[in-house]
Amino acid sequence: MNQRMLLKIILIVLLCASGWFLVSQNSELHTGKGSEHKGVVDVNSDNPSEDFFQFRWLADGSCVFHALTGQISKPFVSVDDPTAAGGKAIEIPSKSGKNLSGRVSLDFELPAKGCYTLWARTFWGIDGQRGCSNSIAVQIDESTPVVIQDATYEFWHWVQYRQRGGIEIPAGKHTINLINREDGIRIDQVFLTPWYEDEFDRRVPQGVE
């Protein structure tokens, strides 16, 4: 083993140790299904994708979920969409109505409390309905659902769960629920990221995360 290889091994060990340290010190994110950085799941045995991940937590304390990996109840359905993350998204088909029982539930676990911002990557108006297909309700645990919406149609983009001062989330297991509010929409990713007082420090998801 040459000197460079030895140094690399040492660095890898230290890298893991550093990662563990940060996760334990920061407002650490763990998913409810494990503590790996990246969970690859076979969400569709007919079309497995190595790039398709259930969740991924990032070293800055952010966590990105693929919406399709949650518990899905109708009218939410899985659809293929080459423009979506991993080529897949969840959809509330047009004319599904406003059945509030339909939801997608994404579980995660926080060892320590923290202040966060939540984002959803959305595609509004798959049926040309625009103003009638541009929102979804988001609920964290049993809190009052909050409507997230905007008016950027027919284009994948991130929409923020708006709460002044961020969302306080205590330590423990949690669930993000996406609740049907308007049909004709798609969502592929959900992004939870630490909130900071200085706006320049806040991470804004860009493109597919």
Place this chain on the structure above:
Amino acid sequence: MGIHQTMIENHNWISRFPVVGIFLLISITCLISDSYASEVQVDADLFKIPDDYLQLAYETSIYGRITFSDSFPASSKLYLLIGDPKGKHCRYHLNAGSAQMWRSADGKSYTPGASLEKFSPAQPLEFSCREESIRFYSQGKVISTDKLETSTPVNIYSPAEGVKITVHKTEPIYMSDDFMRRVIGKDDSWSIVAGQWRTQTQNDVAASPNPFICRGTAIAEDGMLIAGYPFWNNYTLSVALKPGDFPQAGLVFSYRNPQDYCKAMLLKENGHSYVAMVKSYQNQMTVLAKREMFYPTDRWFKFAVKVYEDRPILVSIDGVEVLSCPDELNKFGKVGLLVRQADCLFDDFLATSTLAWDDDKDSLHLVGKKSRAYSHKQKFLEDDRDVRLFRWAKETDAWPLMTVTYDKAAYAGRYYRFPFFGDFSFFTQNTSDDTLFVIRDLEGQTLKMQPLPKHKPSTLSRRADKLFLNGQELATGPPPNALLVGLHFREGTLRQDTFPEIRSNSIQHELFEDATVDWYPVYGYWENTSRWGCAPKWKFFSGTSLDAAIQFSKRTFDGDQIHEVNYALKDVIGDHRVTLECDNWEPRQHRYIRSDVNFSFLTDGKDVFSGYTFMYGGHANQASYLYRGRELVSTNEEVRFPRPEKYYLHGKLEPNVFDQHLFWRRFRFERFGKRIRVLFEDKVVFDYTETEADMPDGGHIAIWTQRNGIIYARLDSVAQNITMAAEKYVFQKPGEEVRSWRAMNANQVCLEPLEEGLVRVTNRFGGGEFAVLYKDILNRPVNLLDTPKMKLRLNIPEGVAVNLHLRVGGEDIIYALTAPTEKTFAVLNNGTRPDLSFIFDYWHLFGTKPLQPPLIGGIPQAAITDEITIDLLAEMKKRFPDKQTYRLESIIIGNTSQLDYLMAGLSGNAAGASYTLGIPTFTK
């Protein structure tokens, strides 16, 4: 994006855990790049790269901010290395008080230029890497621009101790907002910084083409509605803007905080209108650029600002560039809407990096637009009104059936009913065995039947006069310019859900569902209003006026062209029991005014009678007419509004309203070469071939009526060339007030000072309110008992038709000068005109009888070429002999006669018509 990238994108991570963070980043740097800082080939004589370089980002396009902490010593150094440490890269060697840039390439380092300018360590130093360029910004300005000479992606390495570095990946921006909601600034993308921002909507709306509009109001401060993020840059912002009377309204960009932002705006100061760009920095306002220009109020404009790092900032109105300022600002920041000392309407906001106003000329637009408001409407079961509504809302007749024979077999199919000029694409998923594209000319002759690959998506397209199937050129001769294209099947048929996707720039659909920035309303009330008095919740786009309602397209349509107008009459009377004043039985009774569904095309955009004009039920529904300019070239007495018959609805006999009450009808206007055809539904009304040599090749279209209300649901236009041509509306002469004369409506009239105290009055557009007010008398009424005679220098040529409108002791009269006195329905005064938005409260205005003597008197002359003297006291005593006092309170020169379409400019007052006048004097 890998974990190593995301990890280092947030510097807080580093600042919170500096030791671990730095170590971790060093590790990652080494692992990823497979190199060590000590191995970097540099010119050690210039400076030595420290061992603790950190990789900060690995993105093609980034924005960064460097903040020096209070503890950062002035003598300490900060290094940024951008690029490949082993290859081409730039190194930036900074300290808190000065900066020197070094570039390293091929193992040698050198300074590419002058030192970076001094920057204040108290302010963040910002930088961007984009398109192989790096720029540094300090205190709001660019201080260094340099080519990286390195291929992307970019690696940035830096020691992080003592400074805080934030790096954001920057993706192309795309954000739109049509404000279709009840609340703004809550649960959406906007934050209200100042002012009042709310949506304006109509009461009682079941459906409307555009039911919500953003309304901004602010008094003494810059009211701002802000969206976006601090790292936004390189985009075009646009918004539909409808300024009020005293506006300061526009767009905000490069917004950092309420004291640091830029604004591009329309503003009015001391009676003059401007477009301006202003930079606010630490509460100091600096005008970046400013230009005086007249812009009409109460009309929609598309106001846009183009903000890119490497280009001047450009401001445009309706696509016409009107202002620019040099490229030296730090333009990073949020974006938004602005209003100050004004109440302004906004709609259809768009921020985009990819669809800048001149960057998408080569892309083809999607054809086949359906109504957002009405295509999803539930069908009424009791009657068949929706069959006609869905025709325009869903394009239910866009694909007529046709059968062809190919290889001795019958193929059933459909063709798109509009022809394609120029480039187009016609895409089908094609899930059938035997499928044909069928190409025909306008005479119906089949030019090509092209089999498609079985069960494969296929695209038929034309580019540069050549036809292609799936990218392969088809062996045909040069096809004619106008082609009809259909899709045919040996088995099965074309269902509505499998209609091909068509793209073409020669077809334009207008459903009036966005703010009408593509139209210039010359006169009348053009808004979404109720069609029926009995069911006001159903709104449609309409033009209504007690005089003329005229709206021009800002686009021009050149060459061969087709226009289809889907219209309905507006229930302007609102009470079927009322029969209004009319010349005979027909035009004005039973809720509707059955006359004047008018359309002009090939016009100059300022005068409807400058091109060709079709009038359906014109001249009080005597016939339909075709005009060339102001010359009547054809009349069809058979085509006019028929006498209302008694219609049955729900099995009951209803009054004579249902010939119009539920119907939608369609006109089609065709121009091919010298031939002009007008069709009402499928019936040819006119087939006229122009014999004059100077037929215009193209021009604006106009939809209009006179003393009526017309619903325009949909207008489809097809032309060889469709161009936004708004210059004539953007660059209008200023001149609202000159020498005591003020335009009654500055959007209609332009005033210019002449020698010897004279004023030139010019009509901006044909017809309309060609009127000026003598303002000095408003506060100083003249006692006609003391000075009964008025002298006024006037030079009114033929073709200008105006009268004197006077108010004496609260009584309004008209004294004829050159305008006819017949069919005059109102005296102009300084009061407000009726608000036609509440048309059903004012239905009786459409039934007002024309003014009769003695309110209107005098014999109009063909022209006036000298000073006139009028004994006003005598005139008033003839009309009002019993009055005790005769105080002249208002003098207006203008026109309200409707005779022979004077309000539309047919019998006078064409666009550009002008006369001169002096200042009135009063003598004994």
